[in-house]
Amino acid sequence: MAKELKEMTKRADNYSQWYNDLVVKADLAEQSAVRGCMVIKPYGYAIWEKMQQQLDKMFKETGHVNAYFPLLIPKSFLSREAEHVEGFAKECAVVTHYRLRTNATHDGVEVDPSAKLEEELIIRPTSETIIWNTYKNWINSYRDLPILCNQWANVFRWEMRTRMFLRTAEFLWQEGHTAHATAEEAQEEAIKMLNVYADFAEKYMAVPVVKGVKSANERFAGALETYTIEAMMQDGKALQSGTSHFLGQNFAKAFDVKFLNRENQLEYVWASSWGVSTRLMGALIMTHSDDNGLVLPPHLAPIQVVIIPIYKNAEQLHAIREKVDPIVAELRKAGISVKFDDADNKRPGFKFADYELKGVPVRLVLGARDIENGTVEIMRRDTLEKHSAPLEGIAQYVEKLLEDIQENIYQNALKQRESMTREVNSYDEFKQEIEKGGFLLCHWDGTPETEEKIKEETKATIRCIPLDGDKTPGKCMVTGKPSAQRVIFARNY
Amino acid sequence: MAKELKEMTKRADNYSQWYNDLVVKADLAEQSAVRGCMVIKPYGYAIWEKMQQQLDKMFKETGHVNAYFPLLIPKSFLSREAEHVEGFAKECAVVTHYRLRTNATHDGVEVDPSAKLEEELIIRPTSETIIWNTYKNWINSYRDLPILCNQWANVFRWEMRTRMFLRTAEFLWQEGHTAHATAEEAQEEAIKMLNVYADFAEKYMAVPVVKGVKSANERFAGALETYTIEAMMQDGKALQSGTSHFLGQNFAKAFDVKFLNRENQLEYVWASSWGVSTRLMGALIMTHSDDNGLVLPPHLAPIQVVIIPIYKNAEQLHAIREKVDPIVAELRKAGISVKFDDADNKRPGFKFADYELKGVPVRLVLGARDIENGTVEIMRRDTLEKHSAPLEGIAQYVEKLLEDIQENIYQNALKQRESMTREVNSYDEFKQEIEKGGFLLCHWDGTPETEEKIKEETKATIRCIPLDGDKTPGKCMVTGKPSAQRVIFARNY
DSSP states (O other): HHHHHHOOOTTOOOOOHHHHHHHHHTTTTEESSTTTTTEEHHHHHHHHHHHHHHHHHHHHTTOEEEEEEEEEEEEEHHTTTTTHHHHHHHSOOOOEESSSETTSSSSSEOOOOOOOEEEEEEEESSSSHHHHHHHHHHHGGGGEEEEEEEEEEEEOOOOOBBBBTTTTEEEEEEEEEESSHHHHHHHHHHHHHHHHHHHHHHHOOOOOOEEEEGGGGSSSSSSSSEEEEEOOOOOOOOOEEEEEEETTTTTHHTTTOOEEETTEEHHHHEEEEEEEEEEEHHHHHHHHOBBBBBBGGGGGGOEEEEEEOHHHOHHHHHHHHHHHHHHHHHHEEEEEEOOEOSSSSOOHHHHHHHHHHHHOOOEEEEEEEEEEEEEEEEEEETTTTEEESSSTTHHHHHHHHHHHHHHHHHHHHHHHHHTTTEEOHHHHHHHGGGOOOOOEEEOOOOOHHHHHHHHHHOOOEEEEEEEEOOOOOOTTTTTTTTEESSEEEEEEE | OOOHHTTOOOTTTOOHHHHHHHHHHHHEEEEEEEETTTOOOHHHHHHHHHHHHHHHHHHHTTTOOBBBSSSEEEHHHHSSSHHHHHHSSOOOEEEEEEEEEOOOTTEEEEETTTTTEEEEEEEOSOHHHHHHHHHHOOSGGGGGGGGHHHHHHEEEOOSSSSTTTBBSEEEEEEEEEEEEEEEEHHHHHHHHHHHHHHHHHHHHHHHOOOEEEEOGGSSTTTOOOOEEEEEEEEEOOOEEEEEEEEEEEEHHHTTTTTEEEETSSEEEEEEOOOOOOOOTHHHHHHOOOOBBBBOOOOOSSSSSEEEEEOOSSSSHHHHHHHHHHHHHHHHTTTTOEEEEEEEEOSSSSHHHHHHHHTOOOOEEOOHHHHHHHTEEEEEETTTTTTTESSTTTEEEEEEEHHHHHHHHHHHHHHHHHHEEEEOOHHHHHHHGGGOOEEEEEEOOSSSSSHHHHHHHHOOEEEEEEEEEOOOOEOTTTOOOOOHHHHHHOOOOO
C-alpha cells in the first residue's frame, strides 16, 4: 500500500488521473467486465450506506415514504411525454428477448429467436413514466393527495464516456416522486427537497453548494423548472450534485392522472421529482482529498478513529490494550466508530499510510513510552498535524476534534470556492478567466441561443441562476441585452 | 375500506384467492404494467425495510460487509459454469440493443438496429458469475481470504406463472458471496448463514422453520450442497424461505480464481452463497394472517401501536390528547412505533377495520368515559380480544403485551405445523395423506429417480433432509431400499 501510494498521481500533475487513481487505490470502486459499469467495493459502499441512511432519515422527517417500482419500463411509456422521450430514449438498455438456448456447437448460449418480446422493455433511466402510470390507480380525489414517495434504486443510461461515480452507465440513486393538488404545493415540494439536499451536502458531506435554478437548456426532460445544488471541485470545475424538478402537469397529462378537487371538478395532478445518486461519492472525494489520499468528513467516515499500537512484544501490547479498551468503549458509547488495529502482519508505517489513503479522520498512536507518560499521539487527517495529548479525557477530546475536522474541511472548501468565484463583465475577459476555472458570475440575456454560443466557444455552461445573493440587473456580456441577475458559468463534470 | 374488507375472500373458501386479496387490500403490493413485475407499495415496503435492517445488522455482526456489483452480466459468463447455465440461462431478460430512435411515423420510438450489442447482456438472475469474475482480481494469497461480501439488489428471472411476493419476475433480495481458503470454512459459512436465516425467521418473523439439506434435484445450479429453511403455511403447503449454498470450487474453476495457500501452492478458492428475498413477505403474510386481514409480528410491524380517540367535540379530543401525549412519548422512548390517529374525516369503526386489515398488533381506544375512569380499551390483533386496563402504567403494559403477541403468534404457527407434520410409512398412505397437506416424514432411498416419480404422481417434492431430529434409518416407502433417515415431503409454493 505504501508502494501504491507513491504511485498515485499528484493533483497538480494531473487532477483527473489523481481522481481515477484515488478511487481505485482507496478501494472505493473499480471497473467491471461490463462497459461503463463499476463495482462498488466494500469501503466505498460503506460510505454510500452512511449517505443513504442520513438522506433516508431526512426524507422520512419531511413526511416521505419509500416504495419500489419495476426496473423495466414498456417502450411505449417513454414516448408518452414528448420532451421526456427526447431526453431519455436515446441512450438506454433495451430488453428484446426473454430466453437463451444452447447454441449449435454446444459450447455456449445464444438468444432464442422464438422468445422475442412483443413490446421491448427499457431498463429505467429514471422512473417518472412507470410511476405516473401507477399513480393513475392511486389517485381519485384531493383526499388521496399528496403522495410523497421515494425509491432507492439502480438506473441505467447508456453513457458513451464514463468515469467512476461521476458518470457510469448503471448507478445507484434515490428518486422522489410526489403528486399534489396544486401547482404551489408541487413547487414548494421541489424547493423543500432542494433545501434537504443542500443541508445534507453542507452538514454531512462538508461540501458547500450553491442553490439555483437551471436554464432551459439544462432542464430535466419533461420539467417546467429544474432546481440544482452545484458544488465546486478543487480544480475549479462544477459538479451538479442533486436536482429537484417541478414537473407541472406534464406527466399527469401523459398518463391521464386526474383528481376531483375540492370544488368537485376533475383536474390534472401536479408533480415534482428529485434525486441524488452515487455521483455524490465523486463530489465527496474530489472536494476534500489530497495527494496522500482520501479526506473523509467525520460525519460520513465508516471508520472515524483508528488506534494503532506500537509494541515490541506481547507484554507491551497487553499494557496498551488495557489502556485502549476503556477508551474504545467510551468512544463507541458516544456513537463513534473506532478501529483498534493490532494486526501484527503489517508494520505501523504501512498502517499509517493505509489509513491516510482511506481518509480516516483521526489516528491515535500508543507506544510503550506513551503508556509510561499517560499520553497518546494524535494525528488529524485534514491537516496531517500530529501532537501529543493526555490519555485522561481523550474520548471527549476526540469527540470535539471530529467536529473541528468536520467544520474545518467545510470551511476550507468554502474558502476555495470563494477564492475561485468572481464577477466577469465582458465576454473577452470571460474567455480568459474560464481557462483558470472556477465560477464566473456573469450577466446573460436569458436566451438558449446565447448560452449555446458560449458553450460552443468556451465549453462553459450555466450551472444555475442562484436563488440567493445579488439580484442586481445588468447587461448580457455577449449581446448587451438586459439581464435580470448574474448567473453562474463554469466548466463542469 | 370496511366495504373492501367484506369483499375479501375467506381462507376456508379459497386460500389462494384470500392471499391475493390480502396483498392488494392491505396495500402491500399490486401488479404493475410489466408482466410478472409488482409495485411494492409504501406499507409493504415499510415491512420489507424492517426485515432488511434487521438482517443487515445480523450480517454485519457475523463479519460481513456490503458491496455492489453490476446489474448486467455478459452472456458468455453464464455458460462458464456448466450446471449454472442450465439452471439460469433459460429464463432471463436479454439486453440486445443500447439505443432507441424515433419511428418512421413519428408517433413513437423503435429499437435502433444499428445499436446492436456485440455480446448480449443478461439482467442478473443471481450474481455468482459476475462476482467471481471480480473476485479473480481481489484474491492472490490466503491473506486475502476470507472475503465476506453481501449485496442488496434486484434480480430478474422470467417466470411464467407469477404471484406477488412469492414468485415475481423481478424481486428484491440480498445475496451473500463468500470466498475461503478451505472447504471446511466455506461449509461452515453456509451453515452459519442458514442459522442466521433461521434465527431471523423465528425471532423476528415469528415463523418456525425446519433447517435442512436439499436433495440433488432441488439443489442450486452450481452448488455441491444447498441448505434451506422451510416454513409451513396455514394451508399446509411448504414455503422455501431462504437458502445457503456450499459451492465448492465450481465458480473458482469457472473463473480461474486461485490463491497461494500457506504452503505456497496455487489452489482454487472455496465458495459459499446465500440469499433471502421479498418472498419472505409472502411467508410472513401467509403464516399469521386471518380473515380480517394481516397479522404482523410486533418485531416487524411498521406501526406497533395505534391509538384511536372517540370524541364528540374539540374539548373531548383535547382532554384525550392530554392523556395520550405522555403515553406516546413513553412508548417512543422505549423504541415502540405509535400512531395517534385523530383524523376526523373517518369514523372510528372504519379506522378499527382498517388497522385490523393492516395487522397493527395493538390498538388502544380512549373515549370520554375512559378519561373519567382512568382506563383505556386494549385490543390485541392476534386474538382480536378486547379488555380494559388502567391508564396508569399503560406503556409498560403495552411493551409486555407486544412481546406476548410476538411469542403467541410464533407458538400458534408452531402448533399448526406440528399438527400437520406426521410420519408416513407406505406410498399408498402417502398418496392419501398428501391431499390433506402438511409435512410428511418419510423414508426415501436417496435417488433422484424415486423423488421424480413421487413428484410426478403426487406433486409433492422433498423439501429437505432435516439437520436436526430423528436420524433412525429405515426403508424407502416406494422402493423398499435402505434410507438413512426420514425426509420431509410436501407440496410447496
